[in-house]
Amino acid sequence: ILRAVRQLGKMCHRGMLNPADIDSGDFEKCLYTAGMPNPDLVIRTSGEIRISNFLLWQMAYSELCFLDTLWPDFNELHLYGAIADFHRRQRRFGGI
Template structure:
């Protein structure tokens, strides 16, 4: 079975999972953090080399203050309790998004996690935090303009490959497969440039219930598809 080199996941359904059980939303986010561990373990066992998860979008800052504090608190806990195990399992961590919006202690933890796992090669795990695809593309465009004004880039030589070097995901292959849970069928501003030719799989399972069986099912769906990258066949 063909295994995608890079899988990206839009983790959706934490709030609905909690509501269906009469629990506060933070309970869904806590269980969702456990599902992240299951996804990482499934990716490693499946031979996936790159895994990107959409943990906190730039739009999430608009949620009620209490929920934002719950989410950032869970992020703190994750960074301080999971990194040692990720490092031991050969996982290299990388974060994309506007980390300046987080408190300084979290920014420090993010940098430390990247530094402490930088030599790992078993799985490249990218976590999108305070991330938005449109904002990423706009930031890359600003960087291109700055490089051109500084004489470091000839605008006439700007191509897709050069532009990709200005994105937050520079050095990361485009996702082969994007999974979204909860039954919703949209990208929600996630990896808009990078998803141009990704296969999309939408699962009718809430993220806190996501497990290795669901991961395997998505990989099986991917393996059954014919990837054409815009070329005609037949």
């Protein structure tokens, strides 16, 4: 996020972009993940129930799955379980 903001600042400083015209699309184009779809599902292993500042902008509408399994022990069954759980959810994309 910081890199994207710096890049937008440089573009404004060079006259390539008017600060008043910056929108979320401009910001997203400056992220490392530009051009890639945002994740639908984020799986966090290790039993930690936090996101550790990972893909903060991109995962705004992602579904989160927290597993007690450690990453080296994560296998296909864990993945299939997370996907099955994802399919049972009603996604609201920020709605109530």
